[in-house]
Amino acid sequence: MLSLPVQPAPAQFAAIFDADTQAAIASGLCIQCRGAKLLCGKARCPILVRWDFMMKTAPMIDRVEMDGSSPPGVFVGRFGYPRVYVGPLVPPVHGDTQILDSPEAWIGHSMEDIVHFRSQLVRGMHRVHVQDVDGGGRIVEQTRELALGTSPADVEVGFSRKPHGRVVLDDNVQPFGPSAPLRRLDVGTLKVDPNLDRAFSDTDLRAKEAVVDLYGRGTPVSKIQRAFSVGAFGMEKNRRFVPTRWSITAVDDTIGKQLRDRVEAFPLVNEIRVYEAIGFDDRFLVVMIPRPWRYELIEAWYPNTLWNPLGRDIVMFGDHEGFDGRTTYASIGGCYYAARLAVGEALNRERRQAATVILRETHPGYIMPVGVWNVREHVREALRRPPQRFPSMAATLAYLQTRLDIPMSRYLHTSEVLQYVLHQRTFDDFDLLTRGSVPAAPT
Incomplete structure (x- = not known):
């Protein structure tokens, strides 16, 4: 039987809530409110939203061995650059999990839905130099394979400790759940996107050209960003890992410039x-x-x-x-x-x-x-x-x-x-x- 986690001590709130929420807790405002009066002025209590999903996810990840169907998803961190953490995003569930890492499909969902999708994704972390895209070992190789995937893949992971931490929230990057250092990663049968694979195999194609070509072929922007982050594009000698938040903006900027340049030749809208x-x-x-x-x-x-x-x-x-x-x-x-x-x-x-x-x-x-x-x-x-x-x-x-x-x-x-x-x-x-x-x- 799964055991529910106990409520964290005050010192552990830093592992769950952001700085603003911690400050509100420390000031006593949250005690007065308890999520009912919304004294902070927000429409919903951010503590209850995050706490709810942490409590739903925590029992399923309270272990050092885990398996599930990756959407597929990967994450490349930025702290410690140029030595960063790379690894898969894996939920503790099997089946069609593609919605968990498909922003193009999230319009119409509530904020609670998005947090629910993303809080299930546990981030495995393996430290590597950003230029070591080919010599980073099996974990790096399989993380890159996931980034080129087109549908969910069964994944088994072994952590050096139990995953912990808050739901990570960022204005650039989609949220994700707790994390832990990886010691093992095994990816099952994976269907690779042929367009992404073609760009990855062409080591004479510049990264900018690969991004624009993939977009023109109808590859979703989020999939291009994911592959870009693991160094899948560009001249062979120039390939490197790119932190996820940087890869998102780099791809948006590259495609946006190309579209802007084409617009110059078109007539004006007429109203x-x-x-x-x-x-x-x-x-x-x-x-x-x-x-x-x-x-x-x-x-x-x-x-x-x-x-x-x-x-x-x-x-x-x-x-x-x-x-x-x-x-x-x-x-x-x-x-x-x-x-x-x-x-x-x-x-x-x-x-x-x-x-x-x-x-x-x-x-x-x-x-x-x-x-x-x-x-x-x-x-x-x-x-x-x-x-x-x-x-x-x-x-x-x-x-x-x-x-x-x-x-x-x-x-x-x-x-x-x-x-x-x-x-x-x-x-x-x-x-x-x-x-x-x-x-x-x-x-």
Whole structure:
């Protein structure tokens, strides 16, 4: 019979909860609340969400030998770079587990669903130098094989100690569960993706070219990112492991640049459009304007949201680019590149170009990070839906104000692209800009 774990002592909370939650526990706020009053201002108690899934998973992984069906999934850490931990993600269950590592299929699921999917995945860790992609031994070889897989594979793992730790949450990477050092990894019959395998076997093909080619062949972005992280692409002498959070952004950026370059040859969209999607109390409004390519992502975080937990005011910031791209890494981080890929994808599908502004308004229901897939897939979802169409910027801004809680004047004050459209007039802009009044930006 499985024994349930005892409640952890206070010193063990660091192994389960993040720093903000630990601070709330230490302050006594959580004792007063106990998940019922939501004194932290969040829509749901992050302690109860994480605790629930930890308690469901813990009894199944309280061992040093484990077997299950990997989705397949792998993870490459970044701490200690260039000597990093690589290894498989394995749940303690068998069957069709593909949903556990398929972000493209997560739209429509709740945040609790995502945490449930990911908290089942135990991370096996094997330390290796990032350049040692061929000489890292059997564990490295089988981890790479998993990364090239196309369907779940039965895996047996042996750990040097029982897995422990919290559900790992990161704004770039999908969550995953506890971890432990690997001493043994055995992968059963594995079906390899032929396109990924072809790119892996071509040691004269540059990594950038491999990524673009795979995307063009319809390989899901998440699978390209997974294979990229284990050094499966590139010239033979240049191959290396890439930490998972870096590989996600590198692939998004590479594909996004390629899509942007193609857009330059297309005609402009012929009206202003607004697309919308909502998920996890996160609202995405995508505005496309008939102007040459420009792109901007603006994020607004309410107090008591993930990245504004203690603030009293809304925090708003953004990044933008033109055809020449950026010379610095976007301050918003990986979300910027994930959303840009989705925009470039939609414009290429229609063979049009536009100036695009994405307004992301995050409310207190967004209680924990789930990874940049959230931005990529929700912007994709918005752009698959029929848009609202408008004859003028005045009408567009008036509509946006009905869909956003923050005054539109604040977005105008922050947005470089909207300011450009409103103030850099062209002959074609007479009707676009002058029908009705445009809200004034604050000085």
